[in-house]
Amino acid sequence: xxxxxxLNKSQHEAVVETNGPALIIAGAGSGKTRVLTYRIAHLLNQxxxxxxxxxxxxxxxxxxxxxxxxxEIVGENTARYLWMGTFHSIFLRMLxxxxxxxxxxxxxxxxxxxxxxxxxxxxxxxxxxxxxxxKPGVVSSRISMAKNNLITPQAYAQNSEVRLADxxxxxPAIAEIYKEYAKRCFLSxxxxxxxxxxxxxxxxxxxxxxxxxxxxxxxxxxxxxxxxTNYAQYLIIKKLAVHHKNICVVGDDAQSIYSFRGARIENIxxxxxxxxxxxxxxxxxxxxxxxTIVNAANSIIAKNKRQIPKTVxxxxxxxxxIKVISALTDNEEGFLVAQEIAQTQLRDHYRNLDYAILxxxxxxxxxxxxALRKRNIPYxxxxxxxxxxxxxxxxxxxxFRLIINxxxxxxxxxxxxxxxxxxxxxxxxxxxxxAVNAEVxxxxxxxxxxxxxxxxxxxxxxxxxxxxRGLIQGFAKIAIENDAFDTAKTIAExxxxxxxxxxxxxxxxxxxxxxxxxxxxxxxxxxxxxxxxGRPDKLENFLEDVALLTDQDTDKDEDKDKVTLMxxxxxxxxxxxxxxxxxxxxxxxxxxxxxxxxxxxxxxxxRRLFYVALTRARENAWLxxxxxxYKWGKLDFGSPSRFLIEMDEQYLDGDEIGGSxxxxxxxxxxxxxxxxxxITGSKRQPVTPGIRRSxxxxxxxxxxxxxxxxxGTGFESDDPxxxxxxxxxxxxxxxxxxxxxxxxxxxxxxATVFFKNAGQKQLLLKFAKLKIKG
DNA sequence: CATCGAATACTTTTT
DNA sequence: GTATTCGATG
Numbered sequence: 001x002x003x004x005x006x007l008n009k010s011q012h013e014a015v016v017e018t019n020g021p022a023l024i025i026a027g028a029g030s031g032k033t034r035v036l037t038y039r040i041a042h043l044l045n046q047x048x049x050x051x052x053x054x055x056x057x058x059x060x061x062x063x064x065x066x067x068x069x070x071x072e073i074v075g076e077n078t079a080r081y082l083w084m085g086t087f088h089s090i091f092l093r094m095l096x097x098x099x100x101x102x103x104x105x106x107x108x109x110x111x112x113x114x115x116x117x118x119x120x121x122x123x124x125x126x127x128x129x130x131x132x133x134x135k136p137g138v139v140s141s142r143i144s145m146a147k148n149n150l151i152t153p154q155a156y157a158q159n160s161e162v163r164l165a166d167x168x169x170x171x172p173a174i175a176e177i178y179k180e181y182a183k184r185c186f187l188s189x190x191x192x193x194x195x196x197x198x199x200x201x202x203x204x205x206x207x208x209x210x211x212x213x214x215x216x217x218x219x220x221x222x223x224x225x226x227x228x229t230n231y232a233q234y235l236i237i238k239k240l241a242v243h244h245k246n247i248c249v250v251g252d253d254a255q256s257i258y259s260f261r262g263a264r265i266e267n268i269x270x271x272x273x274x275x276x277x278x279x280x281x282x283x284x285x286x287x288x289x290x291x292t293i294v295n296a297a298n299s300i301i302a303k304n305k306r307q308i309p310k311t312v313x314x315x316x317x318x319x320x321x322i323k324v325i326s327a328l329t330d331n332e333e334g335f336l337v338a339q340e341i342a343q344t345q346l347r348d349h350y351r352n353l354d355y356a357i358l359x360x361x362x363x364x365x366x367x368x369x370x371a372l373r374k375r376n377i378p379y380x381x382x383x384x385x386x387x388x389x390x391x392x393x394x395x396x397x398x399x400f401r402l403i404i405n406x407x408x409x410x411x412x413x414x415x416x417x418x419x420x421x422x423x424x425x426x427x428x429x430x431x432x433x434x435a436v437n438a439e440v441x442x443x444x445x446x447x448x449x450x451x452x453x454x455x456x457x458x459x460x461x462x463x464x465x466x467x468x469r470g471l472i473q474g475f476a477k478i479a480i481e482n483d484a485f486d487t488a489k490t491i492a493e494x495x496x497x498x499x500x501x502x503x504x505x506x507x508x509x510x511x512x513x514x515x516x517x518x519x520x521x522x523x524x525x526x527x528x529x530x531x532x533x534g535r536p537d538k539l540e541n542f543l544e545d546v547a548l549l550t551d552q553d554t555d556k557d558e559d560k561d562k563v564t565l566m567x568x569x570x571x572x573x574x575x576x577x578x579x580x581x582x583x584x585x586x587x588x589x590x591x592x593x594x595x596x597x598x599x600x601x602x603x604x605x606x607r608r609l610f611y612v613a614l615t616r617a618r619e620n621a622w623l624x625x626x627x628x629x630y631k632w633g634k635l636d637f638g639s640p641s642r643f644l645i646e647m648d649e650q651y652l653d654g655d656e657i658g659g660s661x662x663x664x665x666x667x668x669x670x671x672x673x674x675x676x677x678x679i680t681g682s683k684r685q686p687v688t689p690g691i692r693r694s695x696x697x698x699x700x701x702x703x704x705x706x707x708x709x710x711x712g713t714g715f716e717s718d719d720p721x722x723x724x725x726x727x728x729x730x731x732x733x734x735x736x737x738x739x740x741x742x743x744x745x746x747x748x749x750x751a752t753v754f755f756k757n758a759g760q761k762q763l764l765l766k767f768a769k770l771k772i773k774g
Numbered sequence: 775c776a777t778c779g780a781a782t783a784c785t786t787t788t789t
Numbered sequence: 790g791t792a793t794t795c796g797a798t799g
Contacts, residue, residue, distance in 0.1 A: 058789070088789050113788085193789055260787060361786050366790090383788090417775095424775045548789070569787045609787085630790090631785085 003038055003073060007031075014281035015039045018046070018220070021241075021275035022248040023268075027312035028255065028297070028615035029288025029575065036224060036250055037066050040082070041073040043220055050081035054218040054240070056233075057086055058225045060549065062573060066224075083218070087233050088193060089548050091200040094214070095191075096544075101207055102199055107405050107540060109190040110547035114389070115410040116140060116181075116192045123180050126436070133170055134177070142166070143178050147194035148230045148262035150201055153179040187441050189407040197232035204239050215243045226251035226271070230262035238274070247275070253308050254301050257569060257609045259601070269306060284312050288575050288618055290319025296621075296651035297614040300643055304604045321653040322614075324644070325580075325624030328658070333626040334371030336658045337580050340622060341563065342375055344578065352378055354577035356564040358613050364583045365565050372563060382566040388549065392501065392512040393519055397546070399491050403476045404540050407441035419496045422464050430455035431465075471495070484542040485527040488520055568613045579617035581610075584625040585638030610643050622657075723751060723772060730771045 007015060011031055014024050015038045026032035036055075044050060057063040063085045071079040083090060092110070099106045111119070120143070121136045146156050156162060157175045166174045185191065191199060204211040221241050223229065226249035229237070241247035249271060256265040272278055286294050294314040301307070325340070327333035341355055357368050362383045372379045387393060395418055401411040413432070417423045434455045435445040445452075446469050450462050457465070471494075479487045492498045501513040523542055530537035564576065614621055625640045723729060727739045737753040 060789090086789065196789090258788075261789080363785055420776070422775065426775080567787060 003041065007035070007038065008285060010281055010283055010285075011035050011038075014283065015042050017279055017281075018043055018248075019246065021245055021271075021278040023271045023275075023278055023280045024248065024250040024283065025280065025308055025310055026250055026252050026283045027286055027310060028252065028294075028612070029286040030283035030312070031287055032224075032250055032252075032283065033062075033066060033069070033573075035283065036222065037069045037073070039248065040066075040222065041070050044070075044074045044078055048220060050078050051083065052217060052219040053082050053084075053222070054090070054220070055082060055084040055222040056090060056224065056237070057084070058228060059573075060086055060089070062224060063089075086548065087229075087236075088196050091196050091236070092544075092548065095196065095199055095203070098203060098207075098210060101210065102203060103186075104191070105189045105405060105407070107189075109188065109401055109405045109408045109411065110196075111185065111188075111190045111192045111410060112389075112547075113140075113193070114394075115190075116185075118413075119184060119410060120177065120181060122432070123177050123184070127173065127176065127180075129173055129177075134173070138169070139171070139174055139177055142171075142174050143181060144194050145262060146178060147192075147198045148232050150198060150232055150235065152198075152202075153182045183439075184409070184436075187407065187439065188409040189405050189441075190410070194232070197230075197236065200236055201232055204236070211239060215240055219244045220246045221248070223247070223249045224251070227253050227256035227265055227268040228258045228263040229267050230264060232262075234264065234267045245275070245277075253306075254304075254310075254312075254608055255572065255612050257572070257605060257612055259605055265306065269308065282310050284310055286312050286314045286615075287316075289314055289615060290316050290619060292319045292321060292651055293614060293617050293621055296322055296647060297611045299648055299651070300614070300646075301607050301611045304607055305600075306604065320620050322647075322651050323620070323622045323653045323655075323657060325582075325622055325657040326640070327624065327626040328628060330367050330626045330629035331371075332658065333582060333624055333629075334367040337368060337582060337622070337624060338371040338375045338377060340580075340657065341372075341377060341578075344620070350577060352561045352563045355580070356566065356571065356574075356576040356578070356616065357580045357582055358566060358568045358571050358616065359581075359583045360568060360609075361583075362567060368565055368582065377563055378561065379563040379565055382564070382570050387515070387518075388546065390512075390515055392497075392515055396488075396492060396497060396516060396519060397543075399472075399475070399495065400488065400539055400543050402443075402472055403479050403487075403491075404543055406443040406472065406476075409435075409442050412442050416468060419500055421468060423461070423468065427457065427461055427465070430457065479539045483527045483531070483537040484539040485520070485524045487539045488523045488542075492516060492520060568609055571616050572612055575616055575618055577618045578620045578622075579613070580622045580624060581613045582624045584623050584641045584644055585627075586641060607643065610641075624657075727772055729753060 004012060004015065008031075011034070014022070014035050018039065024032075024035065026035065040053060040055060043053060055063075055066070057066065067079055067082065067084050070082070085093075095102065095104070096106055096108075099108065117136050117140050120139050121131065124131050124134045124136065124139065142162075146162065151159060151162065153175070156178055163172070163175060166172055185195070204214075218240055221237060221244075223237055228251070237247065237249075249268065251268050253265055253268050256263060256268070259265070272280065289297075291314045294312060298312060323340075325333065325336050327336055337357060344350060345352075357365075359365065359368075365381055365383075369379065369381065388397070395415060398411040398414040401408050402415065406412075409432075413428060416428060431442050431445055435442045438445065438454075446465055449465060449469075453462065475487070475491055475494075478490055482490075498513070498516060501509055501516060503509075526542050526545065527537045529535075530541065535541070568581070623644055625638065625644065627638060629636055629638065723739060723742065725739050725742050729737055729739055740752045742751050
């Protein structure tokens with residue numbers, strides 16, 4: 001078998017020793033995916049049936065890529081029968097197959113995070129609780145925590161530990177909210193993400209014969225990214241593996257960075273205890289990064305107490321030292337990063353796709369976007385609001401959802417008055433209250449009309465509601481008889497959504513129209529593929545695919561040669577020649593309250609996050625931070641991350657970019673504040689408290705710096721008071737425009753401007769960057 | 775009931 | 790800076 005020759009010794013062992021429990025510790029860049037794919041291919045070559053192999057990943061993308069690579073070895077006709085996918089998609093498939101047992105319709109809806117948040121909000125309102133104490137986000141994460149730990153609403157109510165925690169947060173009613181939430185989801189025929197795992201567990205608990213069926217079916221189970229599994233996932237795997245015990249988990253405890261969504265690093269740490277007869281394989285050679293990067297990353301997590309001992313090493317060159325970018329302001333940070341990209345590109349002939357900028361939060365991307373745009377460096381951003389989260393897309397999808405599953409209350413509430421058809425909040429509230437009281441879905445309530453009218457709606461309103469009902473019923477019929485694309489097109493046209501967006505000539509309106517078109521194109525592609533491959537091509541089938549899809553999963557051609565901007569979390573599993581880790585103040589966590597003491601575990605995870613970020617780089621890494629940045633309109637002072645300060649000198653480049661050495665290029669040099677972080681000799685000093693006391697001095701210097709034609713800004717506003725009606729002005733993003741109206745008094749003075757390229761905009765003058773042209 | 779403008783809150787990370 | 794919500798007005 002040729003493919004085995006491509007493996008080193010430990011990789012080879014991990015691939016061929018397929019009997020019994022196996023723990024594969026795969027350090028960053030150690031060829032994990034290769035081992036996993038070859039192991040599966042090897043199983044198949046040894047005669048295992050593909051449908052008996054269950055392989056679980058964390059992202060659709062990982063599953064797809066692995067499937068492709070396995071196809072190349074064993075052929076597509078074998079690979080297609082593998083049970084390979086994300087935890088959520090595999091168990092969704094299982095739950096749909098077993099829907100009768102759990103009392104759900106087969107076409108149950110998946111509520112995404114915003115659906116479940118809005119339902120929680122409704123419940124909080126219905127209970128007449130104060131939504132300032134009961135923040136939907138917090139309540140939602142409590143419920144999610146409960147589900148991930150398999151605590152049902154009944155168990156929650158009796159669990160003194162969680163109840164006590166709720167009380168200490170002054171939210172004793174969470175148990176009630178959870179119960180109501182679960183009930184309403186059930187009445188809507190809906191599950192949220194966490195339900196997919198919870199209900200699978202309950203199914204296995206309550207129906208041993210079904211568990212038995214799957215235990216027999218899967219002779220081999222493989223789990224990728226095992227360090228990121230939560231309790232619910234852990235238990236599913238454990239139960240399924242009972243019979244054959246051929247469970248192979250792959251992961252790296254050093255890359256466990258998902259505790260916030262319930263991931264338990266204990267799962268991988270305790271695997272050896274769970275399965276005493278296990279074999280352990282350690283993939284320790286890093287084929288990705290230079291020695292400098294590997295060693296620097298190792299040095300960071302070396303301080304962590306809880307980890308599986310291993311020595312990750314690289315046999316590549318020592319490579320360049322890691323460069324430090326020390327910027328005074330956020331804008332300067334963006335400028336310096338863009339400048340570094342441009343300079344290294346010229347010098348070393350890198351392409352745009354060789355670069356990634358990694359940050360902690362999506363909101364940090366803007367500064368770098370602007371800086372790259374100014375230099376005409378093409379870039380792409382992952383994360384932020386995904387395609388499927390845009391309003392117009394969610395609206396159209398809500399129609400689809402309601403047609404497939406009319407019980408879906410969240411979908412119904414979204415569209416019953418979109419486009420406007422005279423069914424307002426009051427009517428909707430009446431309908432919902434009546435539905436809740438009768439313990440049915442809103443649609444059931446509407447179905448009983450006009451004979452049943454417990455909420456005293458007047459004739460005109462009833463007529464409007466019935467018209468809506470007829471519309472949906474008509475669509476439902478079309479959906480049964482036609483393929484997904486025809487149905488979707490009919491809906492988009494007949495509801496008037498397409499027309500409404502088409503007539504909206506503003507920039508937003510145009511892009512919304514484009515998005516709808518793109519969705520329709522996607523559905524068309526789905527339909528064509530389905531027809532070709534003989535799969536069902538109905539709207540229902542499209543919707544199943546789309547529920548668990550994120551747009552991280554789609555790679556577009558036009559995105560080929562671009563600089564990548566993404567969060568450290570979403571960069572996991574990827575690699576780039578050159579990586580900028582930016583916003584490195586206060587433990588890579590800009591919004592952390594400096595005073596709040598972090599638990600030891602949280603600090604260890606911060607280290608691992610840093611480790612993940614650094615090990616994405618093949619050749620060069622930059623670490624950058626800004627001393628001052630604007631955070632919700634106010635100046636915020638940051639000290640460099642403790643990891644930067646702790647890191648051994650030998651890995652760092654002595655010439656700090658934007659620091660003391662590049663004075664000639666850096667107009668900020670003169671404004672550098674005494675006491676700010678500088679390299680003096682070989683020992684760097686952390687920021688002294690003194691800097692915080694001299695706030696006035698610093699902000700005065702900062703304002704001066706901004707006035708002195710700061711490189712990162714490049715566009716200075718003229719005095720807002722001088723902007724008058726009729727003037728021609730230039731905006732930094734929208735281009736040239738004419739001032740139609742000025743209104744309000746400072747600081748809320750506003751201008752209505754008509755831009756040639758961007759249409760009419762209202763701008764708040766204290767923020768908008770406008771220059772007077774004539 | 776819809777629309778507009780003003781006030782307010784909001785920022786980890788994601789299947 | 791932006792998204793969302795609330796209240797006044799038509």
